[in-house]
Amino acid sequence: MAPRIPTLDIRRFIQPASPEDRQAFVDDLGAAYREWGFAGIRNHGIPQGLIDEAYEAFKAFFALPDATKKAYHVAGGGGARGYTPFGVETAKDSRHFDLKEFWHIGREIADDSGYRDVMPPNLWPDEVPAFHEKGYALYRALDDLGSQVLRALALHIDLPEDYFADKTDFGNSILRPIHYPPITADDIPNVRAGAHGDINLITLLVGASAAGLEVRSHEGGWVPFTADADTIVVNIGDMLQRLTNHVYPSTIHRVVNPPGELARQPRYSVPFFLHPNPDFLIDVLPSCITPDNPSRYPEPITAQGYLEERLREIKLA
Ligand SMILES: O=C(O)CCC(=O)C(=O)O
Numbered sequence: 001m002a003p004r005i006p007t008l009d010i011r012r013f014i015q016p017a018s019p020e021d022r023q024a025f026v027d028d029l030g031a032a033y034r035e036w037g038f039a040g041i042r043n044h045g046i047p048q049g050l051i052d053e054a055y056e057a058f059k060a061f062f063a064l065p066d067a068t069k070k071a072y073h074v075a076g077g078g079g080a081r082g083y084t085p086f087g088v089e090t091a092k093d094s095r096h097f098d099l100k101e102f103w104h105i106g107r108e109i110a111d112d113s114g115y116r117d118v119m120p121p122n123l124w125p126d127e128v129p130a131f132h133e134k135g136y137a138l139y140r141a142l143d144d145l146g147s148q149v150l151r152a153l154a155l156h157i158d159l160p161e162d163y164f165a166d167k168t169d170f171g172n173s174i175l176r177p178i179h180y181p182p183i184t185a186d187d188i189p190n191v192r193a194g195a196h197g198d199i200n201l202i203t204l205l206v207g208a209s210a211a212g213l214e215v216r217s218h219e220g221g222w223v224p225f226t227a228d229a230d231t232i233v234v235n236i237g238d239m240l241q242r243l244t245n246h247v248y249p250s251t252i253h254r255v256v257n258p259p260g261e262l263a264r265q266p267r268y269s270v271p272f273f274l275h276p277n278p279d280f281l282i283d284v285l286p287s288c289i290t291p292d293n294p295s296r297y298p299e300p301i302t303a304q305g306y307l308e309e310r311l312r313e314i315k316l317a
């Protein structure tokens with residue numbers, strides 16, 4: 001039988017029928033992540049209407065003329081906010097840029113916040129009025145859902161349930177609407193998204209509108225993972241892998257070009273990269289160090305330091 005990445009009902013955790021059912025969800029989720037680094041999450045409670053309205057606004061932006069979009073590109077900004085054009089991001093160790101353009105929405109914080117130097121204000125496109133309201137509503141909904149997933153993940157490795165709460169409340173998290181345009185040239189070496197691991201703690205991917213996402217299995221094969229419309233894909237990123245000494249693996253994934261005529265269709269997707277607070281120190285958790293799995297990272301690093309290192313590798317900084 002082909003391997004299958006599990007999809008789980010998070011109502012069992014948020015509104016459990018019994019404490020046993022809640023614990024069973026934690027066990028199932030932990031097992032899925034240990035095996036795959038990926039899981040589907042159903043019954044997440046984010047209204048489909050909000051997801052659809054946000055998608056419509058994002059599509060309307062990407063349909064604007066290139067010159068209009070490029071006005072929202074921040075030169076020297078590392079892509080942290082606003083628009084990043086086609087042809088920039090390149091997967092680590094890849095020779096060919098990804099076939100995508102995207103926008104980054106960050107957390108809204110006060111101008112006098114101590115984090116302001118590394119978390120700049122958002123840009124919003126004037127041409128698409130709904131972009132701001134719908135985009136930020138989706139940001140908050142995914143931030144909340146991600147916090148629930150982190151609660152379950154904490155319990156599974158014997159941390160207090162709220163371990164991540166005060167380490168992510170000012171997380172430098174990013175909502176990234178992506179447009180993969182139709183592929184019109186044959187025989188190009190580029191792919192929509194080259195094989196990579198995500199940098200952050202966890203990623204929540206809402207409604208990838210077409211097939212293409214593939215996840216690498218332990219055996220090294222590529223397993224397609226196209227979630228149902230009502231399912232949000234949640235995967236472990238490199239920061240959580242490092243913090244947990246690889247107990248939770250950050251699994252390599254990619255977005256392949258569709259075969260034949262399907263390549264002429266655009267693809268849209270919206271990942272939310274949930275980050276810790278910039279000053280969070282990523283230091284391997286003692287509960288994740290055992291004689292069989294000694295610490296792989298004796299040196300701690302701040303989330304911000306780690307992020308800057310990684311952005312250079314993918315040619316965003
Ligand atoms: O578009 C997708 O389905 C996944 C995108 C992705 O993996 C990423 O942006 O990190």
Ligand SMILES: [Fe+2]
Pocket residue numbers: 196197198253
């Ligand atoms: Fe990714």
